[in-house]
Amino acid sequence: MKHLRVLILPLLWVALSLPASAEKLSLNKISAYLNKFTTAKGGFTQINGDGSISTGMIYIKRPGRIRFEYNPPDKSVVMAGGNTVAIFDGKSNQPPEQYPLKRTPLSIILQKNVNLATAKMVVGHTSDGKSTTVIAQDPKHPEYGKIRMLFTANPVELRQWVIVNDTGGETTLILNEMAKGMGLPARLFSIDQEAQSRGFSR
Template sequence: MRLHKVLLQACFALLLLSQGGAAQTTAENTAENTAENRVENTENRAALKHISTYLDQLDNMAGTFLQIDQQGNASTGQFLMKRPGLMRFDYDPPQKLKVVADGKWLAVQETPGEKADRYPLSQTPLPIFWGETSLSDKADYIARLDVFDAAAEMLLQDPQGDFPGYARLTFDYQGTPDTVNLRSWHVVDAQGQAITIILNDLQKRENIDRNDFRLDEPRRRPYGKF
């Protein structure tokens, strides 16, 4: 599987499903099927609330990342994140890859200045994790939450089974809302392809502009002109 196909399936965390599908599923679920009622104890229920609130408030972030693929190959780079729906991952040399979500499309550019491959953002995981709605609105996709001494892991999986595979998000967490910090995500797709992205130097940056989520590409010629 080509690298950009793996990224499309896994780079932005969660599951491969559309925003509309998630909304419909949530509407059909009753209160008894929410993640809070499935979490086993009071400590984990508190962690679920703290983590959901943290993700809902996460915005205008920047930092560096380490990506590890199925074969153990490592790549590094820089990222920008701006809610709703904007992300940019620039890979360090020798790779030239750029992955940009502009709110409507997910663009994968393998060489700077060349035409990028584009995919509808609604067909990627991004609207769940980085959209306008709250993670708590998609509670049925939270299959499990484990809390440790200084960390927590959230497992996400499609409850209907239409999108095989799973995602595991790891957080720094010491029992209080102010200790939550997203550290990494690990995604396994239906074919067993796995990818891990570890976030480093995560910091809030107020001056991120929407123009930062545009790629340098060849301009399209007007129809009928050469």
């Protein structure tokens, strides 16, 4: 349960196989990429705060919806829909923990119109010659934590992110190759339907 909570509420920064060189992406270009990013699905590898590793499938439907399904034997699901995040712990018979989406750093990339140029939203914007890293936070509520995103260029792609909570705890999510632009059923992001399928009433 601990590693699921850290994913949403906020250590390792894992090196990827990246191009030999790449331009530093501007905040406007990254914002444009995220705003065109409507639906996607693919595998992920999650490095938890205790050093353990989890894998699974991620589904994204912007704005406001995301779903993490963990591979067996873990039956856990973390999802956001209806402005709420729900954590279904596969090892628990308790109803899901729920939080307002706006209190998590993921809300930054799931909002309808992403504008990283907003004053004080971006607190870090660097390039190592292979990729561009952007650290963003809610400028009105920095206490909600930060999200550190790594992008590659040509074409622009989001490769991984790190959720950093208010105490500095980190959880890394590395994205596999993502398929984009497909239709995704609404049930994937329905907290009510997920709860009912597990025998809970919201």
